[in-house]
Amino acid sequence: MNIAISEKSASKPKTIAEAYVRPLNSLELLSHREISQLLETNAEIFQQFRQCALAVLNTGSEIDDAAEMLAQYENFDIRVIPQSRGLKIKVFNAPASAFVDGKMIRGIQDHLFSVLRDIVYTHHKLNDSAKFDLSCSHGITDAVFRILRNANMVKPNLGPNLAVCWGGHSISRKEYDYSKAVGYQLGLRGINIATGCGLGAMKGPMKGATIGHAKQQNRKGRYMGISEPGIIASESPNPIVNELVILPDIEKRLEAFVRLAHGIIVFPGGAGTAEEILYLVGILLNSKNRGTPFPLIFAAPETSKDYFVSMDRFIRNTLGEEASKTYEIIIGQPDRVAKRVKKGLERVHSFRREQQEAYYYNWRLHIPIDQQEPFEPSHENMRNLKLSRELESSDLASQLRKAFSGIVAGNVKAYGIEQIQKNGPYQLQGDASLIAEMDKLLQEFIQQRRMKLGVETYKPCYEFITDA
Incomplete structure (x- = not known):
């Protein structure tokens, strides 16, 4: 060396x-x-x-x-x-x-x-x-693929066996142990893990999977960390990550997750986890993606079921009942979570084989360019978000995702924190009923101390304004 x-x-x-x-x-x-x-x-x-x-x-x-x-x-x-x-x-x-x-x-x-x-x-x-051509949707998807290929993240000779795990970095010990237990069950079934590469729910599944893989004498376990500059500069990788890639921005990072994933498990988190959920649910609601299998499971220990009770209520009350059909909620039962993921991966395998689609990158999934182009959470852009029930559910999910992205920036990203210190909190404006749902969800996050690591009294980086 x-x-x-x-x-x-x-x-x-x-x-x-x-x-x-x-x-x-x-x-x-x-x-x-x-x-x-x-x-x-x-x-x-x-x-x-x-x-x-x-x-x-x-x-x-x-x-x-x-x-x-x-x-x-x-x-x-x-x-x-x-x-x-x-x-x-x-x-x-x-x-x-x-x-x-x-x-x-x-x-x-x-x-x-x-x-x-x-x-x-x-x-x-x-x-x-x-x-790269970043002016069109296909060009952006190609750029994400080539960045992942350059990092040796896409491997052509493997069947569908990658579970992406999302969740908070600041979680309770019980939540961490639960995510580790789920990871262990996934590892026993030969499933590899990708996360945002940080602590908490990003580390737990990897740590559990290492033990599951070891018990099965699987020495080729993949523990993939997928990040972006603003996040990794604030949140160091966990020690288990053995493959790391940093995408240029949050949108390309999210696209990398969903195009690499054969299924996604979401553990309790905060505003960042809500952002990821809204991003994926918005894509799955798009009519062009109907019939494409994509296992999505929300999983939590019994003591933390309120997080997904809140998220499920928020999704149903903002995006409609159809949106709730894109995911399954499992409380406790780590083995059941892994079994459901395994079954979902088998469906993905059969579908892609029948359609002659690649196993290593989900080219087929349609992601509108509105969800691919980088969103800068400036005060002006945050205020100009269209939080309206007049939008199609998939489009509204995209707007809500951007709102939560800005809140994450204001909480932990250096440029977001600087903006808040200089210009005050972001202002979010929209339909009164939508704003009320957002406020209720975020207040619950605050009460559960899910908004910022190590902060006893959280000071919001946002404020709400309702349309007349």
């Missing part, structure tokens, strides 16, 4: 003064021109790379605020060093927890170069080189 280390004098938190590290599984072979392009990337993207690299080096941290993490490691820095035989990275004042006996932990080392690959190299391909 060729790491040279000198340790900094004792301080809190403990850091390593300098370390050199080379790639293991990505970016091993780059031309001189490609390396120069990495070095020429603009300052904004390099700062994003620095934040995400620090988050990876701080794997296992429970901090969910990028500014707080940067403040703790204010002297952290990173450099890409070109060499004739490739490249290496030099880190300064990195978290000491990323090293063991003077060597960077192998998984963290791999993830560090995944960050470089996805933040810097992919940025060049997407923007500077104009390699």
